[in-house]
Amino acid sequence: MKLELYQIDAFTDELFMGNPACVVPLKNWLPDEMLLKIARENAVAETAFFIDSGEEIQLRWFTPEIEMDLCGHATLATAHCLISLLQYPGNILTFQTKSGQLKVSFENDLYYLDFPSRMPVLSDLPEQISEALSIQPREVFKARDYVLVYDSEDDIRNIRINRAIFDLINLDPGGVIVTAKGEKSDFVSRFFTPQAAILEDPVTGSAHCSLIPFWAQRLGKKDLFALQLSERQGQLYCKDQNDRVIIAGKAKTYSAGFLWTE
Structure with a gap:
């Protein structure tokens, strides 16, 4: 199976800085074991997998070891992939994730992630x-x-x-x-x-x-x-x-x- 693969440096405006994340668009979910193998092969901190059904965007994040409940830089990377590379219509994205609904908006070269607060x-x-x-x-x-x-x-x-x-x-x-x-x-x-x-x-x-x-x-x-x-x-x-x-x-x-x- 041939899949698209993008690598994006997040939280930076310079290549080789910030946090690299891989982003893989899917049509349907692959077995979790396969998603983990892909993340391990990519060998970056997080690989994001998403499915854009047109009505919502399902998003999951995998490290080389486990699936995460929340990841900021791979969410930003996914938003950049959709808006800047895949010509997503509009500048507001709504993701369905393990941490609930997450929204990302794009304005003046900045991606704004709306995340839950976790006061320590x-x-x-x-x-x-x-x-x-x-x-x-x-x-x-x-x-x-x-x-x-x-x-x-x-x-x-x-x-x-x-x-x-x-x-x-x-x-x-x-x-x-x-x-x-x-x-x-x-x-x-x-x-x-x-x-x-x-x-x-x-x-x-x-x-x-x-x-x-x-x-x-x-x-x-x-x-x-x-x-x-x-x-x-x-x-x-x-x-x-x-x-x-x-x-x-x-x-x-x-x-x-x-x-x-x-």
């Missing part, structure tokens, strides 16, 4: 996570992911993870966010997933479902600019809307081609 609450830090960190956090919170708050942007840049210890933890489908107030942005972050093929996710839209309400409350503002400080880096334009968050970013197409499943 105070938590204790599991010993194995603490032992895996080169720098200890000042505060610990948790929603889907652990949110570890640090004193400075330098702390976030300098954190190192002991993977041998970190991979003993099972947080499916979550991960560990490290964050601090930014120097040239409102806040910065990095994101790590234990037992994943890719330890550090370059730019994590879904993590900002927790980061946006957290920093909006702490900084006393609704509109925020965020940087994710991975090697590839990413820029996110954020807005807190109480029970929802808006996560906006740009995208660049890296490649377009085909794959064969047999």
Whole structure:
């Protein structure tokens, strides 16, 4: 079976920056085992599969290991694929996903993702996570992911993870966010997933479902600019809307081609 395959860098306006995602349009759903094999073969953090029936767009996200309940950068990449490459009629997309209905709009080169808010609450830090960190956090919170708050942007840049210890933890489908107030942005972050093929996710839209309400409350503002400080880096334009968050970013197409499943 021949399928279209697009690779798109999300949350950036530069190639080889941001977070790469693969996007595969489908006519009908393939077996989950096949979707996972395709995601594993693509070897990026997330592969998005979608079916556009004309009435709605069904969307699913797979890492090389599991199906995810929510993924920001692969949703942005899918929107870019539909609007910029496949000539989708209109600039508002409605996706049906495991996290419910998600809307994406496109305006002035930015894709605006309307996602659920996940305000983190105070938590204790599991010993194995603490032992895996080169720098200890000042505060610990948790929603889907652990949110570890640090004193400075330098702390976030300098954190190192002991993977041998970190991979003993099972947080499916979550991960560990490290964050601090930014120097040239409102806040910065990095994101790590234990037992994943890719330890550090370059730019994590879904993590900002927790980061946006957290920093909006702490900084006393609704509109925020965020940087994710991975090697590839990413820029996110954020807005807190109480029970929802808006996560906006740009995208660049890296490649377009085909794959064969047999």
